[in-house]
Amino acid sequence: xGSWWGKPVxxxxxxxxxxxxxxxxxxxxxxxxxxxxxxxxxxxxxxxxFTDHPSTKSLFRLMDAVDLDVPGEFExxxxxxxxxxxxxxxxxxxxxxxxxxxELRQLLYDLGKNHAKHQVGPELFDALGPILMKALPIVLDxxxxxxxxxxxxxxxxxxxxxxxxxxxxxxxxLADSK
Numbered sequence: 001x002g003s004w005w006g007k008p009v010x011x012x013x014x015x016x017x018x019x020x021x022x023x024x025x026x027x028x029x030x031x032x033x034x035x036x037x038x039x040x041x042x043x044x045x046x047x048x049x050f051t052d053h054p055s056t057k058s059l060f061r062l063m064d065a066v067d068l069d070v071p072g073e074f075e076x077x078x079x080x081x082x083x084x085x086x087x088x089x090x091x092x093x094x095x096x097x098x099x100x101x102x103e104l105r106q107l108l109y110d111l112g113k114n115h116a117k118h119q120v121g122p123e124l125f126d127a128l129g130p131i132l133m134k135a136l137p138i139v140l141d142x143x144x145x146x147x148x149x150x151x152x153x154x155x156x157x158x159x160x161x162x163x164x165x166x167x168x169x170x171x172x173x174l175a176d177s178k
């Protein structure tokens with residue numbers, strides 16, 4: 001049986017990530033579609049985040065005053081634009097290391113730990129999974145098949161676990177330093 005990309009299916013999940021080689025390829029292939037229009041797609045993801053979880057706007061400098069319903073206002077926010085670039089580059093790095101689980105786990109942990117310094121709690125990463133699952137069908141149009149969805153859900157479950165571990169460790173370190 002082949003995938004929708006016409007490649008053979010490898011159904012052996014990695015012991016660490018839970019991803020099969022086929023799922024990694026599906027994620028990377030669909031990520032290329034997302035990354036092709038990275039700025040527009042990243043703003044779409046964060047627009048959903050800020051709409052579904054308005055309290056997250058306070059985590060970004062000057063975002064509280066931004067009216068998401070005013071065309072272009074969100075996109076003019078310099079702090080938001082800078083974060084979008086960092087977000088997309090981080091995600092690109094994660095996509096590049098999907099088949100290097102130990103390195104990916106460390107990258108995610110470190111990023112989570114860094115987010116603790118910005119008062120980001122682990123619950124934000126729980127919220128981001130459904131946001132991605134809401135945004136990806138829009139961005140990928142007809143290419144968001146059930147197989148692709150399962151691959152992304154598996155990947156994000158792994159990612160959020162290690163992001164949250166990093167945030168929790170960062171929070172402990174911050175509390176200990178007070």
